[in-house]
Amino acid sequence: MTRLDTLQLLFQGFSVALTFENLLLCAIGVITGTLVGALPGIGSAGACAILLPATFKLGPVGSLIMLSGIFYGTQYGGTITSVLMKVPGESASVVTMFDGHPLAQQGRAGIALGLAAIGSFFGGTLSIVGLMTLGPPLADMALMFGPPEYFSLMVFSLSLVCAFTGQSIVRGLMATCFGLVLAMVGQDIMTGQPRLTFGLQQLLDGIEFLPVAVGMFGLSETIESFEEDQTMEIIKADVGFFKCLPTLRDLRESIWPMIRGTIIGFFIGIFPGAGPTISSFLSYGIEQRVSKHPEQFGKGALAGVAGPETANNAATGGAMVPMLSLGLPSSPSTALMLAALIMFGLKPGPTLFREAPQVVWGLIGSMYVGNVMLVIINIACIPLIVLFMDRIRAYLPLSILLLSAFGVYSYRNSVFDVGIMLLFALVGYGMRKVDFPQAPVILGVLLGGTAEGSLRQALVISDGNPLVLVTHPISAIFLGLTVVSLFLPVLLRRKKIKPQEE
Amino acid sequence: MNSEKGDGFRLKIPQLVAGLFIWAMVGCLIWFTRDLPYFQEGAPGPRFMPVVLAIFLGILNTLYWIDAFFFRSQAKITLPRPSQLIRPAGFALIGLFMILLWERLGVVPTVLVSSFLELKLIEKYSWTRSLLVGLLLSLSTWALFQLLLGIPLPKGVFEWLPFL
Numbered sequence: 001m002t003r004l005d006t007l008q009l010l011f012q013g014f015s016v017a018l019t020f021e022n023l024l025l026c027a028i029g030v031i032t033g034t035l036v037g038a039l040p041g042i043g044s045a046g047a048c049a050i051l052l053p054a055t056f057k058l059g060p061v062g063s064l065i066m067l068s069g070i071f072y073g074t075q076y077g078g079t080i081t082s083v084l085m086k087v088p089g090e091s092a093s094v095v096t097m098f099d100g101h102p103l104a105q106q107g108r109a110g111i112a113l114g115l116a117a118i119g120s121f122f123g124g125t126l127s128i129v130g131l132m133t134l135g136p137p138l139a140d141m142a143l144m145f146g147p148p149e150y151f152s153l154m155v156f157s158l159s160l161v162c163a164f165t166g167q168s169i170v171r172g173l174m175a176t177c178f179g180l181v182l183a184m185v186g187q188d189i190m191t192g193q194p195r196l197t198f199g200l201q202q203l204l205d206g207i208e209f210l211p212v213a214v215g216m217f218g219l220s221e222t223i224e225s226f227e228e229d230q231t232m233e234i235i236k237a238d239v240g241f242f243k244c245l246p247t248l249r250d251l252r253e254s255i256w257p258m259i260r261g262t263i264i265g266f267f268i269g270i271f272p273g274a275g276p277t278i279s280s281f282l283s284y285g286i287e288q289r290v291s292k293h294p295e296q297f298g299k300g301a302l303a304g305v306a307g308p309e310t311a312n313n314a315a316t317g318g319a320m321v322p323m324l325s326l327g328l329p330s331s332p333s334t335a336l337m338l339a340a341l342i343m344f345g346l347k348p349g350p351t352l353f354r355e356a357p358q359v360v361w362g363l364i365g366s367m368y369v370g371n372v373m374l375v376i377i378n379i380a381c382i383p384l385i386v387l388f389m390d391r392i393r394a395y396l397p398l399s400i401l402l403l404s405a406f407g408v409y410s411y412r413n414s415v416f417d418v419g420i421m422l423l424f425a426l427v428g429y430g431m432r433k434v435d436f437p438q439a440p441v442i443l444g445v446l447l448g449g450t451a452e453g454s455l456r457q458a459l460v461i462s463d464g465n466p467l468v469l470v471t472h473p474i475s476a477i478f479l480g481l482t483v484v485s486l487f488l489p490v491l492l493r494r495k496k497i498k499p500q501e502e
Numbered sequence: 503m504n505s506e507k508g509d510g511f512r513l514k515i516p517q518l519v520a521g522l523f524i525w526a527m528v529g530c531l532i533w534f535t536r537d538l539p540y541f542q543e544g545a546p547g548p549r550f551m552p553v554v555l556a557i558f559l560g561i562l563n564t565l566y567w568i569d570a571f572f573f574r575s576q577a578k579i580t581l582p583r584p585s586q587l588i589r590p591a592g593f594a595l596i597g598l599f600m601i602l603l604w605e606r607l608g609v610v611p612t613v614l615v616s617s618f619l620e621l622k623l624i625e626k627y628s629w630t631r632s633l634l635v636g637l638l639l640s641l642s643t644w645a646l647f648q649l650l651l652g653i654p655l656p657k658g659v660f661e662w663l664p665f666l
Contacts, residue, residue: 405601426594
């Protein structure tokens with residue numbers, strides 16, 4: 001694909017994204033994302049899961065535009081509570097709190113929020129350029145993949161999720177296996193025989209992804225939030241439009257952290273499981289190292305806000321690369337977008353760029369538009385967002401319960417699914433308590449069926465010889481990388497512990 | 503897995519329960535797929551993956567228990583006090599109550615009653631506020647999903663009302 005082709009497709013995408021209906025959906029998505037990001041207790045995955053059923057009527061383009069708007073909108077919104085309340089709305093905004101809150105205490109809340117919004121815009125927009133550059137060639141390359149390569153690629157991506165989420169590889173792998181077990185329930189994909197259905201008619205179609213995702217990400221967090229009465233103290237700061245505009249000196253100080261944050265965020269975002277949180281922490285660490293005044297970090301360094309905020313937004317664009325070009329979700333939120341594609345009858349993966357260009361390029365076009373909307377909203381409407389958060393917080397758990405129940409019910413008009421949702425909310429709550437990561441479960445449920453299908457196809461092709469997975473070079477590379485991704489963190493941890501013991 | 507050595511065997515209830523849950527799952531995977539073929543016409547059958555996963559889970563669970571009981575695990579286990587569990591349990595019970603009444607009573611009254619109970623008993627709001635917010639939420643969710651999104655919601659006891 002030449003650069004001219006890409007530009008042509010991008011213009012096509014803009015023509016889709018700039019219709020009144022899609023602009024409205026994009027606005028709803030980014031505003032919802034900002035509010036969700038600002039509200040502690042519900043993350044982007046939870047919000048996407050809860051609102052996914054409500055997007056069924058919108059068609060694949062509208063649904064994806066809205067869901068992705070929520071996804072990158074949350075990265076913007078999380079900053080507000082981190083800076084003004086020292087309560088990060090999103091895990092990716094935890095780092096912003098380290099310097100954002102001290103800045104607010106010094107009376108520079110507006111500058112912190114303004115810089116975060118500009119950095120987010122910078123990172124978000126440049127990462128879409130990265131997505132446009134990397135996505136199509138990667139998809140073309142993936143067209144060469146057969147069942148062994150696909151299976152190994154899925155194993156690799158699941159292993160990365162295990163490596164990046166949580167502290168223990170063993171617990172991560174157990175969570176992945178749990179997700180894969182859930183994907184085994186229902187009629188066998190090849191023979192149609194019922195499997196692990198316990199005689200229940202409702203389980204013949206399998207355990208749906210949506211109730212599990214809504215229960216684990218939407219409701220379990222809400223149930224946990226009931227354990228303690230959290231109070232939020234908002235710093236009374238002037239965060240009007242002009243107070244949020246940084247000076248030229250502030251911008252000069254922040255431009256390099258933003259550039260570094262974009263590069264870190266985009267490439268970290270591509271890896272399954274890494275995502276915005278890890279990229280923001282990494283960016284903060286690097287900024288601290290390269291800074292001439294590292295002692296200022298934690299006391300209100302502008303680079304400590306600009307770098308991580310840029311990185312966590314750039315990661316959202318990076319996360320879209322494997323989702324669109326390989327059909328592999330790198331986070332629960334992208335898993336939900338992938339689920340949306342499947343629900344609309346589209347086949348995620350390398351063929352998506354060719355078979356549904358209006359969906360892919362419409363989404364890319366809307367991401368540019370959405371980032372412009374977000375920077376305006378996040379500079380001009382902060383007082384309104386703060387006021388809204390103050391009012392809605394009291395009714396948030398109930399609203400989440402109702403939206404989750406209605407959303408899951410409307411998917412198949414099944415109360416059984418609502419029951420599954422509640423069951424997995426409790427399972428998710430239990431997992432949080434014993435420190436098991438939840439993201440691998442969700443990805444296991446989503447990828448389990450395809451992974452099993454690919455493995456069995458590969459074994460059929462090779463007359464049951466499992467060596468087919470290592471004799472195909474690309475498959476062998478992925479499996480090799482899987483081993484590295486699983487054992488490298490263990491080795492690194494051992495290396496880290498040894499000097500401490502000495 | 504953590505290699506930091508601890509002070510011998512220590513019984514940890516949460517890890518024990520989590521491990522038992524996994525063993526139960528392993529048992530289910532093997533027992534409930536016993537009638538399915540492992541290999542069929544030279545290719546892996548429907549029992550293949552469940553058994554592979556059961557073996558993996560068994561190995562991982564053993565490692566998990568070894569890590570939890572013989573080494574100082576790095577797991578951040580923050581078990582709530584019983585008094586802290588009252589509100590989460592109440593919220594889950596309200597969810598269960600909603601599921602049980604969803605089709606029998608109909609969506610609007612179910613949401614009204616559940617919202618009222620949540621606001622009054624868990625959030626401790628006044629009777630009037632709980633009732634008004636409950637009414638508002640039940641009507642607004644019905645309007646959003648039934649009228650705007652066109653999703654047929656159960657009418658329950660209001661089956662006779664033609665406009666629902």
